[in-house]
């Protein structure tokens with residue numbers, strides 16, 4: 001169900017409100033997401049105009065690659081969001097971890113990327129659309145606006 005979803009970091013210094021909230025989750029198993037989150041980034045993609053952020057003073061953005069930044073709460077260290085900074089259709093969008101949401105339920109996991117980089121000790125349940133690192137990177141290259 002689309003609608004409003006709210007969330008916050010562990011300490012509450014950063015609070016978010018999402019409107020037109022997506023109805024599905026995606027997972028990324030890449031090395032950067034694994035180290036950043038401790039396992040995988042499981043989140044929802046939110047357009048910049050659909051998110052309101054309170055507590056921006058407590059947000060630190062770390063440039064994790066040439067194409068993206070990863071933000072965390074400067075007070076409690078919670079993972080906050082991933083943003084693409086290169087010109088693609090999703091440039092500027094926020095990838096918000098489902099774990100930030102006050103109500104994280106009712107959002108099925110529908111896709112997994114970097115599936116070939118996932119630690120072999122666990123699998124996520126359900127039938128998801130899966131892409132390997134090579135498949136996903138080819139997709140991103142094809143969608144880049146030159």
Ligand SMILES: [Zn+2]
Pocket residue numbers: 009010011012013014073074075076077078
């Ligand atoms: Zn915090």
Ligand SMILES: [Zn+2]
Pocket residue numbers: 028029030031032033034041114
């Ligand atoms: Zn990733």
